[in-house]
Amino acid sequence: MSVDQVNPNDESKYAASARAFRDNVSRDLANDELRSNFRGAMDYLVDKRKTALSDSDELETLREQCKLIKQRCLVKLPHLLEALEEKLTANGIKVHWAETITEANEIIAEIIESKNGKTVVKGKSMVSEETALNDHLESRDIECLESDMGEYIVQLAKEHPSHIIMPAIHQNKKQVADLFAKNIEGFEHTTDVDALIQQGRNVLRDKFCNADVGVSGVNFAVAETGTLCLVENEGNGRMCTTVPDLHIAITGIEKVVEHLSDVPPLLSLLTRSATGQAISTYFNMISHPRQQDEKDGPGEVHLVLLDNGRSQMYSDDELRQTLQCIRCGACMNHCPVYTRIGGHAYGTVYPGPIGKIVSPHMLGLEATTNLPTASSLCGACGEVCPVKIPIPKLLLRLRQESVKPKGAPQVMKGQGSGRKTSEAFIWSVWSMIHKQPLFYRTSMWFATRLRFLMPKKLGAWTVARSAPKLAPKTLHERIKEREQAAKGK
Amino acid sequence: MSQVNTLHLRDYPKNPTKVYLYGTCLADSLFPDSGIDAIEFLERQGIEVxxxxxxxCCGQPAYNSGYTDEAKAVALEQIxxxxxxxxxxxxxxxxxxxxxxxxxxxxxDEPGIEKFCDRIFEFTEFLVNSLNVQLNDSGPAERVALHTSCAARREMGVHITGKKLIEQLDNVELVTHDYESECCGFGGTFSVKHGDISNVMVSDxxxxxxxxxxxRYVSADWGCMMNINGSLEHQKESLRGEHIASYLLARNAMDNTGDKS
Known part of the structure; x- marks a missing residue:
């Protein structure tokens, strides 16, 4: 889908919250409990990853291998998607294509309604968060229950996930206990994590048995065999995809891989990068609906493949690297900005560094103009990315797209929307001074001579810092004097 | 050093006798002493500077703000x-x-740009890997920290060389501070565009x-130090950062070939 085909009315609810980024940041920076929850959790995850990937040679080899796998699959993406559809169809799994989130929601609602489904249990799926599937289904009187413990907590609290792997990481155990006390009948108050989670699981257990539909995400869709792979730790993913008679999986088009043999290295690096686990507790491989001789499994399986801006990423060689992402969350765990502001401040489905490079394609650069600039470009994200996405470089690229002058070739929705005349003027003056040595030296000579005029307050800088003081003489001058003195000797 | 990989392996010139110094715009107008000290230090090693x-300016401020054409014009002039x-x-x-x-x-698109880029060496990596500098410590016993800087660490892989140099100083105890590898929150225009986030980072x-x-703490990056020192001064803390060139020059006042100054 090319950019001009994006329906401008097709705006996700997240566009509005992404626009409020600055307000969100102020709100969340002021929340000490939230900040301490994030700092503690991120430190824990950073440490777990470090232990799981302690052999730096192995890590580098695996990262390179995984990057090459994803890049190969992306080069062949159109072909692989066709192959995947063909194989899945042959296996008895129905494939649906959705360009927009509205289309995806509509497709899923229609499948459910055609079976008179009333209740849905969901495994964890960030793509269904992306489409705001729960909102849509509820508007059609279909009840959705999140069955991943973190997602369940977030749903009870009427919030959104603050992390793509740990949706409720912004809450501590005391906050979760309070939430359960308000929402779970007969809750026995405790802050022991295991006891707490057990009480939540008891509620979910009943729901699994009675739900009409199971909805899940997909981590890898294998074209060669027509297999949907699902990584999870709680067993809820397996329940959702085996107990109800109808299973609907939803994922982005970039999740397709060519061979079954591509999965093990990706899986190994995914779980170790995400949570420091050698392997997740569950790994589900779904290749067809229940067969005649099988005792369980859904009678019907569907896969919805969503575009929602991914084609736009795909059509530019550099931006295409965004699609290498396997959603491990390591970039956010290591991000000093994410650690400070938390996941909700971004206002987008995908927070953190990966969110900053994905969301502008999904929501347009106009709504997300503050995201690519909210980075010190420290590079911690790129350093840990298991598929070597050059995140800082892509942030720079999005900054360039954001301030592009009018009339530049169209690369993405909302490009040029961050360009301000005053800022563009400052940079053109800056460039004029610095590209002419004599002009530059003269300017600096005057600046240093007039340093007593330098204000003590320099906007945002001096809110928390003293203003830097200009030197009496520039380095250029002092070196010249030094050279002259040496000659004179 | 788990994250430093082969990207940073490169050839270093053997026995160089002459180098250029790139002073940077921040050192030029705000911190010229570090430029003079770097020259002095190199000259004492027998290098013509x-x-x-x-x-x-290298053009980084405009480049990081997305103004590529403006950055390009300045970069072209530098080379x-x-x-x-x-x-x-x-x-x-x-x-x-x-x-x-x-x-x-x-x-x-500029002919010879790869070759130009390959001639760029950060001060500490040059001292360690090209000059194989041996330091004599003539200063008093003290504890110092090193702020490694994100670009130095991740783009240049030179946090190791800074550490190696300080570790050569017999009377200096190099102290690792908590979250040493974490960004100080500078990031050029980030520090003013998203001042509230940057402020929290520099406070930490x-x-x-x-x-x-x-x-004291030492660093090879004035951007970070302007940020950290500015914050320390604002908080009325006495701790300050010093450029590693100035620090090494002061500590190594008498080098092992005798006083050449």
């Missing part, structure tokens, strides 16, 4: 002033990262440095 007067095929030693890791790596993208960095109970 040329400082082209035509240099201004004109370094015509000799000798190493270009730069006293800032992030400007070094800009000229060594990002110029390859920004000026990709200064807290960790102060808690390390050191007499």
């Amino acid at each position: 040329i400082f082209p007067q035509g240099q201004s 004109r002033h370094f015509p000799l095929d000798i190493p270009i030693v730069i006293i800032s890791g992030s400007c070094g990262g800009m000229m060594r790596h990002h110029y390859k993208d920004l000026l990709k 960095k200064t807290k960790n440095l102060v808690n390390a109970d050191v007499v």
